[in-house]
Amino acid sequence: MxxxxxxxxxxxxxxxxxxxxxxxxxxxxxxxxxxxxxxxxxxxxxxxxxxxxxxxFSFLGTNVLRVDRFPFSSGPGEYPWWRYFRRPPANYSEFVFLKERLKNAEAITISASASATLKRGSSSFEGANLEGVVFDHKEVYDVPVVDGRFFTELEITAARNVTVLGAKIANALFPEGDAIGKEMKIKGQKFMVIGLLEEEGEGLFDLPSKDDACLIPFGSFGKMYYLGRWGIEPTIAAKGMDSDRGLIALENEMTGLLRGKRGLKPTEEDDFALNKSEFIQNxxxxxxxxxxxxxxxxxxxxxxxxxxxxxxxxxxxxxxxxxxxxxxxxxxxxxxxxxxxxxxxxxxxxxxxxxxxxxxxxxxxxxxxxxxxxxxxxxxxxxxxxxxxxxxxxxxxxxxxxxxxxxxxxxxxxx
Incomplete structure (x- = not known):
């Protein structure tokens, strides 16, 4: 009291x-x-x-390890930038190789992207982020489908012409709404809309946004674009387990598997970079x-x-x-x-x-x-x-x- x-x-x-x-x-x-x-x-x-x-920077994912030619950071005395260009890009066979053998990853995906113009009748959308993905892409990155659905494994394997659109693209090409089940064209080829992504809104920087995204099967993307050293390069990304702090186990495992797949000798340096998505955020x-x-x-x-x-x-x-x-x-x-x-x-x-x-x-x-x-x-x-x-x-x-x-x-x- x-x-x-x-x-x-x-x-x-x-x-x-x-x-x-x-x-x-x-x-x-x-x-x-x-x-x-x-x-x-x-x-x-x-x-x-x-x-x-x-x-x-959410497009980089969370707890994700990417296979790139260039590292996100470079310390003092790094070798010249031109040597990075001599590194081979990731490819689909390496993705399959890693998918069959990785034990410290929850999921692994491969994707490639390019800027494209999408058309439907007299309407068009320029600068769309066209991205070819595989079925497990949604397990590695956040793919919030609010209407319709994501790709099936059969659609990915058969490289069918189906697409999942971002909100900005859907509003531009289908102003009347109800885009699901309707067709549009990508580089002259017809694609059917099967899903719509949740609207993300504008960010502070002009970075890839889900609103400008147009997802298609990786095989369909490969038919339209050359995937190679001087073409559009695929990116392999693996999502680590929550118990793997710092993704140390996943990084070591991926390094060993990729070196073996590429035939690197013990005395040779890595010809790839493993980038953690958290680096930029940190x-x-x-x-x-x-x-x-x-x-x-x-x-x-x-x-x-x-x-x-x-x-x-x-x-x-x-x-x-x-x-x-x-x-x-x-x-x-x-x-x-x-x-x-x-x-x-x-x-x-x-x-x-x-x-x-x-x-x-x-x-x-x-x-x-x-x-x-x-x-x-x-x-x-x-x-x-x-x-x-x-x-x-x-x-x-x-x-x-x-x-x-x-x-x-x-x-x-x-x-």
Whole structure:
């Protein structure tokens, strides 16, 4: 019961401080408001931007290992770029070879893509991301079919002319809707629409999007495009198991199998690159971590100023309530009661300022910024409230200590 009494009295005194001298209190709390606003706004913008950028690279998949000629990154002393061009591209026979032998992969796929113009009657869609895929493609990458269906194994094996379209293509070629079962043309060949992908929306960068995707069987793609060294190159991708942290086992297994398939001697270097989809996301995360730290440092100075403002209010409050403190102690109030009373009060005052800052940050989330969607996470809200409480307690420690150590007789005599 005592703790609830302390909280209630502290809250009442905090409200009294706000009412008695509103201008002074608001100006003192402004530092906390600006500090919380600066830090949480930076974290919110950074988190939102990071999430949007990472979602733009969602086409790379999650927990996926790709076979490419070029690595995603290169360290110091890497061999010249022109030597990468001499590497052979992945091919369908290597895909079959890996599919039959890989033990550390949940699924494996091969795909190839090209930019194409799609037509239906007098309507056309230029710049479509035409992609040839196999049946297990949906097990490696996210293929959200919202209407119709994905390819069957028979359609993939027989290389039938069927397609799954992205939302933007479907809206352009079939404005009347109901594209399922209707025909369109790709490079003069008729294809029947069997499925539609979920609309993804615009991203921050001009990167491959499911909205511009036109999926067809890998064999059908190979009939229209030359797959070779100087043509359009296929990409083999394997999805690792959740238990394989860092895809170490899958990487080692794929390296050994590919070296054996390509006939590389033990002394010869790899003529392929195994790229992890998480590399780019981790690199992006590292960049935004630095930005977050810089923003936190800048906002920290504002919070420090706000802490001095709270401390000033508490020193004034102790001086104005010296008589009351003396009466409370003469009636038997313990030192910890007085101490906690002022600590709670300083914490409440700081919370007022911090919550105001959070409200301002929350207001930012409603500002339209094009394709950048701003969101305020529960983690950032909790961080803002936690920082406000810490600043309030630290700012009230010294004034509360002074009040707790007062001599009741001297305090009562004070005018």
């Amino acid at each position: 005592i703790i609830f009494k302390l909280i209630w009295e502290s809250f009442r005194f905090a409200l009294q401080a706000l009412r008695s001298n509103l201008t002074r209190t608001v100006l003192s709390l402004l530092g906390v408001t600006i500090g919380i606003f600066a830090i949480i706004a930076v974290f919110t913008l950074v988190d939102s931007l990071e999430k949007n950028i990472k979602s733009s 690199a992006i995360g590292a960049i935004f971590d630095v930005i977050s730290i810089a923003g936190a440092v800048i906002g920290g100075f504002s919070i420090l100023v706000g802490g001095f403002g709270i401390a000033n209010i508490m020193f004034v409050s102790v001086r104005e309530r010296t008589n009351i403190i003396g009466i409370q102690k003469s009636l038997g109030a313990k030192n910890y009661f007085i101490l906690l009373q002022f600590l709670f009060e300083s914490t409440f005052l700081s919370l007022f300022g911090g919550l105001t800052g959070l409200v301002l940050v929350f207001a930012i989330t409603f500002i339209p910024l094009g394709s950048l969607e701003i969101f305020m996470s529960a983690k950032n809200m909790a961080l803002g409230i936690g920082l406000s409480m810490v600043i309030g307690m630290l700012s009230g420690v010294v004034p509360a200590g002074i009040a707790a150590r007062m001599d009741p007789v001297e305090a009562i005599r004070t005018n």
